[in-house]
Amino acid sequence: MEQDVLVRLTGIVKRFGAFVANDRIDLTVKAGTVHAIVGENGAGKSTLMKILAGEERPDEGTIEIAGSSRSFSSPRDAQQAGIGIVHQHFLLADALRVWENVVLADEPGTALRLDSRAARSRVASLAEENDFLVDVDALVRDLGVGGRQRVEILKVLYRDARIIILDEPTAVLVPSEAQSLFAAMRRFTEAGAAVIFISHKLDEVLDFADEITVIRAGAVVGRTTPAESSASDLASLMVKVAMPAVAPREVPPGTDVVLSATEVTVGEPGEVPALDGVSLEVHSGEIVGVAGVEGNGQSELLMALLGRAKHSGAIAMGGHDISGLPTEERRARGMAYIPEDRHRDGIVLSMALRENAALGYHTRPPVRRGPWFSRSGAAGVARAIIAQFDVRGGGSSTLASSLSGGNQQKFIVGRELGSDPRVLVAAHPTRGVDIGAQSAIWSELTAARDRGLGTLLISADLDELLALSDRLLVFYRGRIVAELDPRDVDAQELGEYMTGVRTQIGGAA
Amino acid sequence: MIRRIAVTLAGPVVSVLLALLVTTLFLTFGGYSAASAYEVMWNYGIEPASLVSALNNAVPLYLAGVAAAFALRMGLFNIGVDGQYRVAALAGAVVAANLPLPLALRLPITLLVCCLVGALWALVPALLKVYRGVSEVITSILMNAIATTVVAILLADVFRSGGGQNTGTAIIDAEGAMPALVDLGIGNRTTISGFLLVAIAVGILFYLIQYRTVFGFTLQVASKSPEAAESAGIRVNRRIIWAMLGSGAIAGLVGLPHVLGTAFRFDGTLPTDLMFTGLAAALLGRSHPIGIAFGAFVLAFVERSSQVLGLVKLPTEVGSVFMAVILLSSAIGYWLTERADQRIALWNALRRRRAAGRHPGSPPPPTPSAPGMEAAR
Numbered sequence: 069m070e071q072d073v074l075v076r077l078t079g080i081v082k083r084f085g086a087f088v089a090n091d092r093i094d095l096t097v098k099a100g101t102v103h104a105i106v107g108e109n110g111a112g113k114s115t116l117m118k119i120l121a122g123e124e125r126p127d128e129g130t131i132e133i134a135g136s137s138r139s140f141s142s143p144r145d146a147q148q149a150g151i152g153i154v155h156q157h158f159l160l161a162d163a164l165r166v167w168e169n170v171v172l173a174d175e176p177g178t179a180l181r182l183d184s185r186a187a188r189s190r191v192a193s194l195a196e197e198n199d200f201l202v203d204v205d206a207l208v209r210d211l212g213v214g215g216r217q218r219v220e221i222l223k224v225l226y227r228d229a230r231i232i233i234l235d236e237p238t239a240v241l242v243p244s245e246a247q248s249l250f251a252a253m254r255r256f257t258e259a260g261a262a263v264i265f266i267s268h269k270l271d272e273v274l275d276f277a278d279e280i281t282v283i284r285a286g287a288v289v290g291r292t293t294p295a296e297s298s299a300s301d302l303a304s305l306m307v308k309v310a311m312p313a314v315a316p317r318e319v320p321p322g323t324d325v326v327l328s329a330t331e332v333t334v335g336e337p338g339e340v341p342a343l344d345g346v347s348l349e350v351h352s353g354e355i356v357g358v359a360g361v362e363g364n365g366q367s368e369l370l371m372a373l374l375g376r377a378k379h380s381g382a383i384a385m386g387g388h389d390i391s392g393l394p395t396e397e398r399r400a401r402g403m404a405y406i407p408e409d410r411h412r413d414g415i416v417l418s419m420a421l422r423e424n425a426a427l428g429y430h431t432r433p434p435v436r437r438g439p440w441f442s443r444s445g446a447a448g449v450a451r452a453i454i455a456q457f458d459v460r461g462g463g464s465s466t467l468a469s470s471l472s473g474g475n476q477q478k479f480i481v482g483r484e485l486g487s488d489p490r491v492l493v494a495a496h497p498t499r500g501v502d503i504g505a506q507s508a509i510w511s512e513l514t515a516a517r518d519r520g521l522g523t524l525l526i527s528a529d530l531d532e533l534l535a536l537s538d539r540l541l542v543f544y545r546g547r548i549v550a551e552l553d554p555r556d557v558d559a560q561e562l563g564e565y566m567t568g569v570r571t572q573i574g575g576a577a
Numbered sequence: 578m579i580r581r582i583a584v585t586l587a588g589p590v591v592s593v594l595l596a597l598l599v600t601t602l603f604l605t606f607g608g609y610s611a612a613s614a615y616e617v618m619w620n621y622g623i624e625p626a627s628l629v630s631a632l633n634n635a636v637p638l639y640l641a642g643v644a645a646a647f648a649l650r651m652g653l654f655n656i657g658v659d660g661q662y663r664v665a666a667l668a669g670a671v672v673a674a675n676l677p678l679p680l681a682l683r684l685p686i687t688l689l690v691c692c693l694v695g696a697l698w699a700l701v702p703a704l705l706k707v708y709r710g711v712s713e714v715i716t717s718i719l720m721n722a723i724a725t726t727v728v729a730i731l732l733a734d735v736f737r738s739g740g741g742q743n744t745g746t747a748i749i750d751a752e753g754a755m756p757a758l759v760d761l762g763i764g765n766r767t768t769i770s771g772f773l774l775v776a777i778a779v780g781i782l783f784y785l786i787q788y789r790t791v792f793g794f795t796l797q798v799a800s801k802s803p804e805a806a807e808s809a810g811i812r813v814n815r816r817i818i819w820a821m822l823g824s825g826a827i828a829g830l831v832g833l834p835h836v837l838g839t840a841f842r843f844d845g846t847l848p849t850d851l852m853f854t855g856l857a858a859a860l861l862g863r864s865h866p867i868g869i870a871f872g873a874f875v876l877a878f879v880e881r882s883s884q885v886l887g888l889v890k891l892p893t894e895v896g897s898v899f900m901a902v903i904l905l906s907s908a909i910g911y912w913l914t915e916r917a918d919q920r921i922a923l924w925n926a927l928r929r930r931r932a933a934g935r936h937p938g939s940p941p942p943p944t945p946s947a948p949g950m951e952a953a954r
Contacts, residue, residue, distance in 0.1 A: 396810030413808035428809035441794045
């Protein structure tokens with residue numbers, strides 16, 4: 069029935085520069101249903117939801133809410149149209165109480181006086197109606213993630229949202245919390261609301277959604293229902309890569325272990341550990357790939373290896389335990405690092421390439437000369453990187469910010485590989501770079517591998533993982549769920565492991 | 578390169594011009610002749626005795642400015658310089674008066690003790706920032722208030738020498754005081770204090786540490802990108818502590834020119850507001866040791882020359898107004914010059930693009946560093 073359609077998105081296009089995040093997406097969500105949107109990282113799910121929630125404006129396409137065409141110029145407009153979104157990262161004021169957070173910006177009372185009694189009782193009754201076990205007077209900073217999420221949902225309910233968007237709501241929850249969330253979602257739909265939830269956990273999608281839309285590379289590639297499809301159907305729709313042949317290697321990997329992690333766990337007490345008892349080994353001359361949907365413990369593994377995150381378990385380099393060593397010592401022992409986000413911790417944009425060449429290598433010659441920082445030494449290193457790795461756009465005194473992203477990345481890769489490391493921990497080494505830079509970086513990584521460098525390669529780009537890795541570990545919910553041989557794996561199998569449909573028992577090394 | 582230098586210099590020049598403008602308005606609306614006031618000030622200011630006095634007065638301002646800049650380069654506002662130098666000055670006065678050693682030993686020890694005490698006073702805000710996440714601005718200001726009380730109690734109950742009306746520490750004899758560097762002998766009071774050398778040494782040390790050592794490099798990285806610093810193995814928290822310790826150590830010297838060169842004891846005559854003028858000098862000089870020296874001298878010169886205005890029945894507040902405006906305008910001055918710099922860069926880029934558009938296929942001209950070359954096209 070036409071009047072049952074609460075949301076109708078037609079031909080939504082959103083471009084960021086030359087990149088098309090949403091390519092003519094059509095989406096229909098009916099009242100009283102739970103609609104799941106699934107897709108890989110960067111498939112465009114979050115962008116689409118931001119458009120629906122008024123946080124981004126579409127370049128093309130129309131939004132219809134309950135039959136009438138709308139154009140949102142702000143999240144406020146979308147709120148008034150009955151749309152509420154719960155972001156993956158909560159937006160709460162820690163120092164305020166639960167009910168204060170909920171009513172914030174829509175306080176009852178007059179402009180000068182907050183009717184705190186009405187506000188508090190309204191929030192308390194909302195929580196009670198929905199069976200939310202949350203103390204409305206508690207300070208938000210005292211709540212766990214589950215509690216915070218309930219506060220976020222209360223915020224949406226308080227504004228009478230009829231279309232509730234949940235962006236990866238279960239990523240941070242323990243299973244029992246997830247169950248009660250799904251029960252709550254059911255109550256909302258029974259009351260006539262529509263719930264849109266984003267996930268790449270296919271088991272829960274199949275269990276709880278009424279309708280499923282699969283998005284890949286910004287376009288809708290499938291519309292289905294749990295009754296009509298299986299997890300492996302969905303996985304193969306979500307993950308589609310041309311399987312490139314792994315270049316046959318001439319130098320066999322070494323036998324000595326250069327980097328090992330034993331039962332490494334990272335997490336806040338009382339929460340689900342983000343990295344849960346992971347053990348792995350990297351041999352010299354070997355590239356070990358880590359596959360997984362983002363947010364399944366890869367970042368935590370990086371930070372633990374680098375010595376920036378508190379962890380339990382042991383990490384060793386070349387047989388020596390480095391668990392207790394600070395980052396400085398680990399790097400001095402030959403751990404090179406290519407960060408996930410180059411602008412966050414790879415380079416300093418406001419410094420010259422000369423200074424950036426010294427970053428992480430300031431404790432050794434030629435940059436360090438006694439207590440002195442040798443500008444000429446650092447400039448020499450920068451020039452060597454620029455020449456060897458074909459970094460274009462400036463010399464050693466050019467500011468890093470005036471280089472293009474690809475050249476910044478080549479500079480980082482050059483700095484890390486040029487330091488004669490023993491171990492390379494690399495995350496997304498070719499993210500956001502063009503094809504030319506990508507193949508240059510790939511060949512540098514394999515050349516370093518043939519020279520005996522042990523590399524742990526974390527990437528969201530499956531082509532990259534399959535092209536470079538000697539072994540492939542799949543992460544799901546902070547654990548290694550499979551160890552695969554990239555030479556004989558198919559996309560569907562990989563997709564199933566990544567989305568938790570399948571697990572290889574005892575797959576951990 | 579030339580543009581870089583021009584932009585660096587433009588900030589302070591704009592600040593001073595703005596300050597002159599506001600002061601002129603202040604005088605004119607007050608019914609005074611600004612021109613004659615400036616003339617009187619200038620003539621008095623360039624007298625040898627005035628210049629020497631301005632130079633000597635610039636020394637503590639310079640030290641305060643360098644102390645502030647040391648923390649500023651790590652992105653920290655050490656607003657506790659006042660408290661640090663007052664506590665350190667008391668310690669210095671006690672050591673200088675009581676240590677039974679010859680000058681050659683007693684003076685360096687006094688300086689060192691002052692540095693230590695200043696650093697310790699600055700350590701409290703640093704530790705609170707690192708371990709409790711409290712802003713150093715708040716805690717270092719609070720430490721100033723604590724310093725006032727602590728100094729008052731120590732002075733009254735412990736270090737006061739003699740009884741009755743005496744409210745200072747014991748007098749420092751010639752073996753404990755700072756000797757004069759040189760007496761120019763051109764008229765009244767033209768002795769340059771030995772603290773000028775201390776200030777120069779501190780300036781050189783500041784430059785070497787901040788601009789030339791690996792430590793200075795790590796401070797820069799930690800202030801510009803804490804995340805990049807941590808991943809590079811630079812522990813940001815330690816940099817915060819070291820930056821505050823360094824800042825406090827320099828701050829510890831600020832009160833000494835007065836104690837060891839003017840009052841020869843610690844008493845109520847110690848100026849208590851050197852920090853803000855010093856901060857103005859640091860802002861004027863863009864935290865560069867030579868720039869701060871320039872700023873400190875300009876401020877001391879204005880302070881000194883405005884004293885004469887009272888004699889010719891003009892408001893002596895002109896000096897205070899001038900300095901207050903400098904403090905405000907040094908922020909605006911940078912903003913204006915930075916914007917102008919960006920405009921110029923944008924303009925150059927646009928012109929290059931247009932030029933390239935007119936001659937399709939022609940290679941883009943080389944780097945835009947020389948605007949003159951662009952104009953010649």
